[in-house]
Amino acid sequence: MTGSEEISKIREAIRKIALDNAIRHEGKAQVKPVLGKLLGENPSLRGKIKEIASLTNEIVEEINSLTLKQQIETARRLWPELLLKEKERIEEEKKLPPLPNVEKYDQIVTRFAPNPDCVLHIGSARAIILSYEYARMYNGRFILRFEDTDPRLKRTALEFYDLIREDLKWLGCSWDAEYIQSDRMEIYYEYARKLLEKGYAYVCTCKREDFREKVQRRIACPCRKISPEQNLSRWEAMLSGEYGEGEAVVRIKTDLNHPNPAIRDWPAFRIIDTEKHPHPRTGSRYHVWPLFAFANGIDDHLNGITHVIRGKEHLTNQRRQEYLYRYLGWKYPEAIHYGRLKITGVTLSKSKILRAVEEGEYSGWDDPRLATFRALRRRGIRPEAIRQMMMDVGPRPADITLSWKNLYAYNRKIVDPIANRYFFLDDPKRMIVKDVKRDFTASILLHPNDPKRGTRVFNVKSRDGQAHLLISSRDFSRLKIGSLVRLMELFNVKIESKKGGQISARFHSEGYEEARRLNLALIHWLPDGEGVSCQVIMPDGSVVKGLAEKSLRQASVDQIVQFERFGFVRIDEMNKEVKLFFAHE
């Protein structure tokens, strides 16, 4: 170290990082991450590591001798931006429990690794949202990785890469980097060669049944003991196409006595006849393909993933991958395995979804009967609702069961304050009210809690002492002759007769007070001859036709509105007829 000016600059830099670290950790800064960050920001200091380390030690001690309150005061005076960051962080951290061993890493990196063989559905929401939110919480990076190395069974299709990207954008989970495994075949081959060379893997040419039978009995197959040279020549033969499908498999050596037979010498590469099953991106260029555990494990390391957040069904894969990591001298990422999340009444089987869409049973990826993100979006389920639900579920290891109702409750909280209200009559019936001596105007707020949004105005004319109205068929069948009912924001009437799909009623009184005193039911209505035809697609795919008030025309496509006493709906198309999707009540 040279000039005293330089030293005092370095001291300042250390003090700032240490203070930040201390405030983030209840007043106790730790030397290692402070030093790591300092060297990350000032690589030139690496040459003076000894002096820098002892200086850091000294300053961290000094900072730690302050109380948290004093630390915050110091930060407020010198570097107020630290507190700003801290405030945001605390707010977010409240929602998710901390990740393990965060302090070991300069930057937290998480990933979402879908197979592009289908669109995404609610079953993927937890992996996506937790991985994304944790990266955000620690100011880290979130990676999207397409795992498309199974052109035969998990039939990748080109359309899904983009559909998945769109799904993630809709969820608000933007990614910092993207990888596609089918671009990385040479990398996997390189590691295969390394492992074969060192005797950590072998090319097994046994019949699958023979291998399985042996491995069940914890017996090695004859290929296990062939030399690395022989393995490499078998590997080259695999690559050059000398073996057909099922004739050669690269296996990773594990413990043949492992209690779980699925882990014993697990397969890392197999041959797929890509003349018959071409890959949508690489065609028939490759026919030796890595299996999930291999490609996924290699990439987690090479992509710098620090925390893998996934379902506990992946525990077996971790046990497999740990062999790989040990052989390659790598450290396995922190793995957080959450419990199963079951959502009742939801088809989450990709193969079922694919088949049903292909066969035309569903109208497409956004058919309202599906739980794909596209279907939820079309129905008016907001991404924030999905996000909040998953944040509340969190990474807990216990299994949990949710239902549509849970998701609706989250969504209702979000859409209720924003959705304008409209009258909608399913299969409307006519109501003629006698003794209406004058015209009436009803002005009703677009949103009961937000008068600023304005009102909808209905004009009810008196023609020869009669008002002609429409009511919904549900109300029509419910109303009893002789009973009193209030037409919302209009007046109170007495039902006199019902015949031929028409109700006759008589004006009773005007005020709401009267209706309250008499404990009258409130029903909604429209002036006869007014209204916009609507078809509402229900979650079961059925269609409800009816009339909505004409001011619905002021709303716009994609808006979520509430049809009063019916439910929340999303406007899908606004033509002569308005097409809407039902979200929930």
Ligand SMILES: [Zn+2]
């Ligand atoms: Zn073998």
